[in-house]
Amino acid sequence: MKSAVETLDPTKVRLTVEVEYDELKPSIDHAYEHIAQQVVVPGFRKGKVPPRIIDQRVGRGAVLEHAINESLSGFYRQAVNETNLRPLGQPEVEVVKVPDVNETEGELHFTAEVEVRPEVELPELSGISLTVDDVDVTDEDVTERLDALRERFGTLVGVDRPATEGDFVVLDLSAKVDGEEVDTVSGVSYQIGSGNMLEGLDEALTGLSAGETTTFVAPLAGGEHEGKDADITVSATTVKQRDLPAADDDFAQLASEFDTLEELTADLREQVASTKTSNQAVQARDLLLAELTAGDVPLPAGVVEAEVVRHLEGENRLEDEEHRAEVTEQTNTALKNQIVLDILAEKLEVKVAQNELLDYLVNASRQYGMDPNTFIKTIDENGQIPAMVGEVARSKGLAVALRQVTVVDGQGNAVDLSEFIGSDEEDAADEVAEAAQDATTDESAPEESTTEADKA
Structure with a gap:
């Protein structure tokens, strides 16, 4: 099979594919078998009608049409893989040449126009510096946390x-x-x-x-x-x-494991500091994403429009132009982020481990209020596992990238985010642990025990 790519614009290509007869023949043979199961010819049992009789009764053109319709998606996927394309939408396929109906030779030629992920040059991570808020715990912060606790007992x-x-x-x-x-x-x-x-x-x-x-x-x-x-x-x-109850030692004993108000407020101060440190990680992540998406990222108009229409149809608001503008803006932002983060994950060679995918799916099931096993089975049946893997890869890629940029606070002090984004050493340890687990896996275990998470 031969394939070639012509760039129509930054987000759209035309894929030209040429399939030799020998590559199409298995689909032609299968077409004869399938049609033989459908037709009734006196003197022949169902399923045993020979090809020459099918050609006479049904026509070889119908056989070729069946074979091409059946195999086209497979040839398209193969061509996409061979040309390293990243399709974002459904292709518009046109068959331009088929084998001669009167001969057992000839080629199948078709073209496919499809919107693809654009090429985007990301900035060098080592040259990025992010400034996050200071971890400054004030008495007002502690008082606010204490008052919130008092309200629970008010x-x-x-x-x-x-x-x-x-x-x-x-x-x-x-x-x-x-x-x-x-x-x-x-x-x-x-x-x-x-x-x-x-x-x-x-x-x-x-x-x-x-x-x-x-x-x-x-x-x-x-x-x-x-x-x-x-x-x-x-x-x-x-x-x-x-x-509200008075803020005193009696309240401290009622609302916590501490005996005195002083001990309770000291713990609340630590809680505020921990929250603000966590906020630094979230702020750094958002700042890095903004930095990575600051440049021009061409977006496929057809993909955006399809998502906008799907969203508006779900809300039964197709005629609401003001809302359409809001959804379009949100879709543009989400797609831009997805494209950039996918490129980042590939650049950093991010791999998604089985336990990482499983943790993500379990957390997602909680957000939907579903049993984890039921949730995983549902998304697997809907073919959504690859999309989940993509989500994990994007999140992990951003965390890995944060380790390679400079993060400082308002005073210029380096900020350690390893508690929230891990470290390269931890990744290395994880890889060693996974390798050891693979090495001790019973190779005689039945293949049927492999889960979709394993395949992902």
């Missing part, structure tokens, strides 16, 4: 005054659209300032005392009339404030 007490931010209001609410009541709730407890119900509700409740009612206009957040402006009537049944 009690709600009714008050006879207008409601303010932070108060809890037990309310009744009704919504009308064009004069028709479309929703109503009663006895709901809502904290002013949480912003997790209707737009404008915080402002409407502020200043409202128990037994008072007010109205306002807001777009509905869900249901049949989602997005439509509604006339909202809200009544405050009760106003409550949260009373």
Whole structure:
């Protein structure tokens, strides 16, 4: 088989493929076998009709068409692998030449236009310097953490005054659209300032005392009339404030394993420092990604449009042009990041170990609230394992890259992120451990025991 690539633009190529008759013949033979199972010819058992009779009854053209349709995807994949292309979309295939129907020779020629991953030159990692925030733990940070802990042990007490931010209001609410009541709730407890119900509700409740009612206009957040402006009537049944326990040794003993408030605050200070150190790793990762994607990255328009349409169809918002613009921007960013991180992972020769993939899948199953085994089986059946491997490789590639750049804080001090991104020495140890495990694996184990994670 011969294949050649013509670049049409930075994200699209035309692949020309020439398949010799001998390479197509197995598919032709299989086509005869398949058609023999379908046709009924007097004097011949089903499945035993010879090719010459099939040529007479069905036509050799139909046989060739069956063989070509069956084998085309395989020849396309083979050509993609041989030419090292990275397709991002589905190809537009055109058959330009087929073997002569009257002869047992001739070649199959076809072209495939497909959007591919563009060539992108990444900056040298050794020349990148990232500046992250200092780990500066203030008394205010510790007080905020302590107050949050006190709130967990606080009690709600009714008050006879207008409601303010932070108060809890037990309310009744009704919504009308064009004069028709479309929703109503009663006895709901809502904290002013949480912003997790209707737009404008915080402002409407502020200043409202128990037994008072007010109205306002807001777009509905869900249901049949989602997005439509509604006339909202809200009544405050009760106003409550949260009373916090005193910050003393008794509270320390109630809320923690410590005997004194001093010990508790010291531990909270360490927690804040740990959180801010972790935030440095997240900040460094985001800064590095921004640095890597700062240059021009051509994006395949067809792939972007297909993803945008899929997203909008899922939300039944194909006609919402404003939302289309938002989704298009998000898709462009996500695809740009994916392209750059895939190139980075290949450049760094990142490999995904079985345990890394398994850890990722288990964590993903928790996010979806699914049993890990059920989740892994589902994505395997849907052919999504390769996509999961890609996600792990991108994340790992970014971590490996962070080890090769310079990371400093606002004072110019070097920042050690090895706790969060590992180290090259740890990778070497992992490789030795995996090699030792492979060496002790029972080679007589049945092949059927291999999982999809192993294959990945």
